[in-house]
Amino acid sequence: MVNELRVRIPPADRRTDEDQRQAAGSRTTQVPGVADVENAITLTRTPDAREAGGVISAAFRRNAVLDAAVLSVQTSSDGLVILWGTVSSWAAPGHASEIAAPVARERLAGLWRWR
Numbered sequence: 217m218v219n220e221l222r223v224r225i226p227p228a229d230r231r232t233d234e235d236q237r238q239a240a241g242s243r244t245t246q247v248p249g250v251a252d253v254e255n256a257i258t259l260t261r262t263p264d265a266r267e268a269g270g271v272i273s274a275a276f277r278r279n280a281v282l283d284a285a286v287l288s289v290q291t292s293s294d295g296l297v298i299l300w301g302t303v304s305s306w307a308a309p310g311h312a313s314e315i316a317a318p319v320a321r322e323r324l325a326g327l328w329r330w331r
Contacts (some may be wrong), residue, residue, distance in 0.1 A: 265291040272297065272316045281311055289316070300327040 246254050269291040276284035287301035297320040299312050309328045316324055 225267075264287065265293055265295055265297075268295075268297055268319045271319050272299075275315045276312065279311075279315060282308060282315075287312060294323075295321065296323045298325045299328065302329045302331050304331050306330075 241253050244250055269289040272289045273284065276282050283303050287299065289297040290300070297316060299316055303309055309326050313324060313326055
């Protein structure tokens with residue numbers, strides 16, 4: 217029997233790529249019932265500002281909760297990511313930010329209108 221477990225490092229705990237690899241391994245060994253950890257984490261490069269906007273927009277389109285047609289992503293050369301648009305619930309901005317956060321790398325702002 218094979219079970220799959222995904223580990224997400226909270227933003228406050230993020231470090232270099234190698235630190236993230238080690239932190240993920242050490243956290244999973246603390247889970248009761250874990251007998252062995254195989255570290256198969258692959259490191260990918262961080263998208264530049266122009267690519268980040270496309271990656272986030274594509275993630276919005278794949279998401280069933282958000283209406284990607286009314287959301288926009290703007291990026292700047294210094295890495296700032298700005299999310300903006302019209303949302304239908306108070307939870308939507310937080311949900312959009314959670315989707316964008318791994319790409320935005322802590323430089324994220326949101327401007328929202330409610331319908």
